[in-house]
């Protein structure tokens with residue numbers, strides 16, 4: 640079993656954090672052909688995105704599906720809440736990240752350079768992001784993590800994404816406030832992530848890896 644994809648991707652970071660929480664050894668390997676766009680990699684996964692998991696030559700694509708595979712294949716230590724409702728809550732956070740938060744990062748990444756910025760696009764995405772914070776806070780449990788006292792799937796999705804937003808969005812768009820510094824539920828959550836050894840270590844590895852990509856977005 641090996642994982643293809645660089646840590647600078649928040650989706651790769653999600654899988655790595657999930658595996659670490661479960662105590663699963665998940666080796667990373669070079670992408671076949673050297674790039675997600677390479678023919679060799681497209682032969683393995685025509686989706687052409689990272690991460691993908693190679694299980695004896697079988698491809699499992701999509702970070703969320705990879706996490707669920709790890710949960711099924713290595714059941715000794717779970718990284719989902721114990722009860723059905725908690726599991727649904729944790730998965731909901733992960734879905735909100737993928738369906739509503741991720742498209743905003745893509746849109747704002749194209750607006751990082753102030754000389755090429757379209758104020759209307761920024762405004763539209765700022766408004767969309769405010770809704771995302773409402774969705775997250777609404778569906779998070781008591782905490783301090785997304786659901787309960789331990790990090791689970793939802794934290795693995797949201798943690799790297801929020802760390803990416805700190806570098807990509809909150810540092811570049813003065814009008815878009817960082818919700819993890821506003822004293823609400825998302826701050827409680829972020830503080831918990833910082834205080835948790837495994838989460839903190841992963842986020843501290845992820846952030847400089849993503850920062851290296853900022854030169855590309857500033858063009």
Ligand SMILES: N[C@@H](CCC(=O)N[C@@H](CS)C(=O)NCC(=O)O)C(=O)O
Nearest residue numbers: 648649650675688689690701702703
């Ligand atoms: N829904 C996918 C998203 C994966 C994704 O968008 N990965 C990006 C990197 S962050 C990618 O591979 N882009 C194609 C490329 O880099 O050429 C997942 O959860 O795994």
